[in-house]
Amino acid sequence: MDVSNLVEESNDRFRVSSKLYSSPEIFDQEMRDIFGSTWVYLAHESQLPDSGDYITTTIGIQPVIVTRLEDQSIAVLLNRCAHRGAVVCREGRGHADTFRCPYHAWVYANDGRLVAPAQRTGYPEEFQSWNLNLDRVPRVETYRGLIFACISSEVEPLSQRLRHIKRYIDAWDDRSPSGHTSVFAAVQEYVFPGNWKFQMENGVDGYHGNYVHESFAKLLDRSGELSLGSLTRSRNQLGSLNFSKGFPYGDGLLERSEGMLGTFDSSRYPKYREQLKDAFGEERAKDIVIQRNIFIFPNLYLFESHIRVIRPLKHDSSVVEVYPTILGGADKEVNSARLREHERFFGPASFGATDDIEMFVSAQSGARADYFEAWFDMSRGLYREKLNEDGSRVGHSTDEVPQRAAYRQWRVCMTRELGGKGIDKRGVAS
Numbered sequence: 001m002d003v004s005n006l007v008e009e010s011n012d013r014f015r016v017s018s019k020l021y022s023s024p025e026i027f028d029q030e031m032r033d034i035f036g037s038t039w040v041y042l043a044h045e046s047q048l049p050d051s052g053d054y055i056t057t058t059i060g061i062q063p064v065i066v067t068r069l070e071d072q073s074i075a076v077l078l079n080r081c082a083h084r085g086a087v088v089c090r091e092g093r094g095h096a097d098t099f100r101c102p103y104h105a106w107v108y109a110n111d112g113r114l115v116a117p118a119q120r121t122g123y124p125e126e127f128q129s130w131n132l133n134l135d136r137v138p139r140v141e142t143y144r145g146l147i148f149a150c151i152s153s154e155v156e157p158l159s160q161r162l163r164h165i166k167r168y169i170d171a172w173d174d175r176s177p178s179g180h181t182s183v184f185a186a187v188q189e190y191v192f193p194g195n196w197k198f199q200m201e202n203g204v205d206g207y208h209g210n211y212v213h214e215s216f217a218k219l220l221d222r223s224g225e226l227s228l229g230s231l232t233r234s235r236n237q238l239g240s241l242n243f244s245k246g247f248p249y250g251d252g253l254l255e256r257s258e259g260m261l262g263t264f265d266s267s268r269y270p271k272y273r274e275q276l277k278d279a280f281g282e283e284r285a286k287d288i289v290i291q292r293n294i295f296i297f298p299n300l301y302l303f304e305s306h307i308r309v310i311r312p313l314k315h316d317s318s319v320v321e322v323y324p325t326i327l328g329g330a331d332k333e334v335n336s337a338r339l340r341e342h343e344r345f346f347g348p349a350s351f352g353a354t355d356d357i358e359m360f361v362s363a364q365s366g367a368r369a370d371y372f373e374a375w376f377d378m379s380r381g382l383y384r385e386k387l388n389e390d391g392s393r394v395g396h397s398t399d400e401v402p403q404r405a406a407y408r409q410w411r412v413c414m415t416r417e418l419g420g421k422g423i424d425k426r427g428v429a430s
């Protein structure tokens with residue numbers, strides 16, 4: 001299917017077709033051409049500290065097991081029995097040397113090798129050479145504790161893929177004075193009846209905050225914690241600490257002053273600031289505490305105090321997983337404060353994330369009736385977007401710069417086979 005004309009860009013207009021959210025056919029193609037062909041985030045290394053530890057998740061819609069082997073390396077196995085396809089491991093996480101399929105009890109080692117089929121005598125001797133192992137995902141690499149995998153072996157090394165966004169990942173991870181960021185074992189999950197790309201767009205959308213999160217801002221204003229007027233002013237101000245960025249490969253960034261809308265404010269914790277200064281020097285410490293929402297195409301967000309993973313289920317159904325983080329080397333007081341702020345805005349009974357999810361559901365209902373041709377506009381700030389040497393683009397924090405970057409890359413991935421409209425000579429959207 002040629003989908004290249006479903007993302008339209010001219011000098012000052014940018015829009016995407018509602019089919020991107022409503023078409024099961026496009027969803028299937030996304031699973032193959034995006035989730036099946038590019039680096040996808042799976043888990044954080046702190047979720048698998050010891051050999052034998054594993055978690056289960058998905059690459060797109062394909063169930064996988066992420067497991068730490070005896071030599072401490074990480075393997076990603078398709079969680080699909082070589083016998084008749086059943087999901088072999090049904091637990092979310094655990095510790096195991098072997099996995100036993102619940103259907104006919106074939107047993108696999110945690111590196112994917114078939115150890116034994118049940119009632120072995122039903123198979124001939126040559127059975128051993130039939131290669132009935134769990135398939136291994138060919139490419140698995142980590143960066144700063146973040147585990148990525150790619151189903152296609154023909155992909156650039158992860159460090160090359162991340163080269164434009166690395167400096168921001170480093171700053172995010174260096175919030176831990178000891179260099180050990182870890183995630184909570186427990187995950188907070190939102191399942192919503194909407195397309196996965198609504199979450200992709202939202203975490204670096206600096207436009208909606210004044211409106212969708214107005215109720216929370218009013219509450220902070222009433223309690224005297226924050227003034228609504230100054231919040232709106234600082235949001236609207238054009239300045240070095242209020243901008244959005246879009247990168248080649250579809251990554252995005254929203255950067256704003258610390259402490260905005262009740263988020264963690266490190267200036268209230270001088271000892272923590274001193275620790276960062278001692279560990280990284282004064283200039284770098286200042287950079288590290290800047291509040292950033294970082295998006296790594298297609299499914300990872302690094303927020304101030306949590307990792308957010310997008311898992312598509314169907315064209316109109318998705319899961320968002322939220323993993324709060326703990327900063328190694330920081331005082332308990334700092335980690336507790338971060339968690340309290342997190343719960344207040346992003347938790348299940350919060351004022352922030354829940355409002356966003358409601359908007360995704362609402363937008364899905366706008367896209368659903370695709371017998372009316374609909375286009376969704378993402379032109380905000382295109383006329384003033386600045387293109388840098390390295391292919392990144394920058395605009396005001398309320399501009400739709402990151403969303404456009406993501407959809408440019410979406411088009412690159414989805415049209416690669418057709419010769420790719422909009423692909424530059426590196427095969428990357430810019």
Ligand code: FES
Pocket residue numbers: 081082083084085086101102103104105106
């Ligand atoms: S499907 Fe797994 S053992 Fe039969």
Ligand SMILES: [Fe+2]
Pocket residue numbers: 202208209212213352353356
């Ligand atoms: Fe939001």
